Amino acid sequence: MELVHAAAVVHDDLIDDSPLRHGRPTAHIALRGAVRGRPRPDAAARSLAMLVGDLLMTLAGQLFATSGLPTAYLARARPLWSVMARELIAGECLEILATGAGPDMAASLKVIRYKTAKYTVEQPLLIGGALAGAGARLRDGYCAYGLPLGEAFQLRDDLLGLFGDPERTGKANADDVCGHRPTALLAETWRLADDDDRDRLRALLGRSRAEADALDAVREVMRRLRATDRIEDMISARVREALAALHELDVPPRAASALTALAQGTADRLS
Helix, strand or coil, X not given: CHHHHHHHHHHHHHHHCCCEECCEXXXXXXXXXXXXXXXXXXXXXXXXHHHHHHHHHHHHHHHHHCCCCCHHHXXXXXXXXXXXXXXXXXXXXXXXXXXXXXXXXXHHHHHHHHXXXXXXHHHHHHHHHHHCCCCHHHHHHHHHHHHHHHHHHHHHXXXXXXXXXXXXXXXXXXXXXXXXXXXXXXXXXXXXCCHHHHHHHHHHCCCCCCCHXXXXXXXXXXHHCCHHHHHHHHHHHHHHHHHHHHHCCCCCXXXXXXXXXXXXXXXXXXX
């Protein structure tokens, strides 16, 4: 699962043209050194990064298939592995198609669900459950817990992406503004904005390079309209929904404790 996440990060950073991840150059930036002096080095580095992401996903599948677990166990989980990969790709496609379009909360939440919530929380739980022989009730409970928690994780990520400390997040906080990405934060800001604020946002979003004053102007609009507070409310509501689903499940205390801590950490994280 860590390799699946690494593959998704490499591809996501490439699609978004993000310069930093975990405080270090992203793959397509770092790989420029391997093609320095060649024709079209930026394009070559991007191509190499795409192949690195593909390789990571292939290696993840190889480790899954050769993990040493009984064949019957793997057979139960293999279809879920395929679904996870398809949904992750679908989420990236949805984000690409919605980038630069008019902000829309329903579209943003659909992107969040497929691009993040399913592959980060729901499907890993379902795959683990399938490997261990989980029944239908437990699998349904994992979905009821995992989807809202995965959405809360991405909503927090959207807030940290613009308002977080880059020293802690390890990412450039101009990415979403420069890329005019379909975040729920932007959609909520747009919903609350009047015509003057929308004109101001149109002038600031999608710039190839956002200066500090432009980022501050976007933040000011979001804070003044209390869009950030609304996203915080959405995070809290989804964490409560996840915990309520967890409390309905008959899982051992150790598992319940770990999943509770996961939910609380998702809500409170600073990076």
